[in-house]
Amino acid sequence: MDRKLLLIILDGVPLRNWRRLFGNLEGWVDSGDAQSWTIRSVLPSISASCYASIHTGVSPQEHGCTGNGNVFRLSQPDVFGQVRKVGGVTGAVAHSFWSEFFNRAPFDRVRDIEYDEPGSDSINHGRFHTMTGYGLINQMTPSDVDLFATLSNLCARFSLNYGMLHTCTLDSMGHRFFHDCQEMDHACVVMDEMLAPFIPRWRAMGYEVIVTADHGQDARGHHGGRDPLQQEAALYYFGPGQGPPGDTVLDQLQLAPTILSRLGAPIADTMRGEVFLR
Numbered sequence: 001m002d003r004k005l006l007l008i009i010l011d012g013v014p015l016r017n018w019r020r021l022f023g024n025l026e027g028w029v030d031s032g033d034a035q036s037w038t039i040r041s042v043l044p045s046i047s048a049s050c051y052a053s054i055h056t057g058v059s060p061q062e063h064g065c066t067g068n069g070n071v072f073r074l075s076q077p078d079v080f081g082q083v084r085k086v087g088g089v090t091g092a093v094a095h096s097f098w099s100e101f102f103n104r105a106p107f108d109r110v111r112d113i114e115y116d117e118p119g120s121d122s123i124n125h126g127r128f129h130t131m132t133g134y135g136l137i138n139q140m141t142p143s144d145v146d147l148f149a150t151l152s153n154l155c156a157r158f159s160l161n162y163g164m165l166h167t168c169t170l171d172s173m174g175h176r177f178f179h180d181c182q183e184m185d186h187a188c189v190v191m192d193e194m195l196a197p198f199i200p201r202w203r204a205m206g207y208e209v210i211v212t213a214d215h216g217q218d219a220r221g222h223h224g225g226r227d228p229l230q231q232e233a234a235l236y237y238f239g240p241g242q243g244p245p246g247d248t249v250l251d252q253l254q255l256a257p258t259i260l261s262r263l264g265a266p267i268a269d270t271m272r273g274e275v276f277l278r
């Protein structure tokens with residue numbers, strides 16, 4: 001495999017916060033360096049259910065993850081496994097749920113916190129964290145710039161073809177402070193500024209880059225149900241592929257087959273969403 005793509009998932013960022021507060025990403029849309037669309041999450045619009053759907057391309061009703069309390073090794077084909085089938089190298093910097101869904105469960109924090117397994121048929125290079133102890137007064141999330149740096153480190157050391165990064169910082173901030181406040185404005189602009197220098201760096205390393213969220217959050221910081229604030233996020237794409245008109249609303253189930261299409265990896269029969277980049 002000679003193609004390369006990174007998927008960056010900022011957990012729990014509603015569409016209006018992307019458009020209002022992520023000035024670097026929006027600026028790259030204006031300059032023509034990025035394309036952007038609205039993307040609608042599956043139902044339930046709960047983190048774990050969305051992670052599973054983003055990478056398998058099937059709905060929660062099919063993969064069976066009904067929420068954050070129901071995390072297990074999924075049985076459907078997923079992006080990591082499909083990339084491995086054609087010899088691509090995979091990596092992840094993420095919450096431990098991603099390791100449990102796509103590699104092995106339950107999460108053993110000593111064995112699974114960090115692994116390099118070149119022969120794996122799923123994740124070759126994993127760097128995970130559990131957020132154990134998370135609550136409203138202590139987010140237990142790493143600094144996002146450290147996560148972006150860790151992914152860059154894996155890309156450089158192991159020549160990842162596919163890398164996935166996920167961070168819960170903004171989801172945790174939204175649950176704590178809600179969305180119409182200085183704290184949230186500040187958290188989003190800090191994230192935008194921390195992420196921005198990495199995007200041209202990753203592009204220069206030959207990566208296409210997708211930045212999006214798993215779901216949104218409403219005015220009370222809630223998500224899980226059917227509501228545009230809870231389900232809708234922005235998706236930004238940096239690369240040579242051409243997407244649909246800008247007012248198109250993408251379905252979250254389109255992500256997995258689209259990523260595989262960009263990488264030249266086989267799309268599993270279970271992934272029935274339409275590829276949106278050509």
Ligand SMILES: [Zn+2]
Pocket residue numbers: 011012046047048171214215
């Ligand atoms: Zn989430």
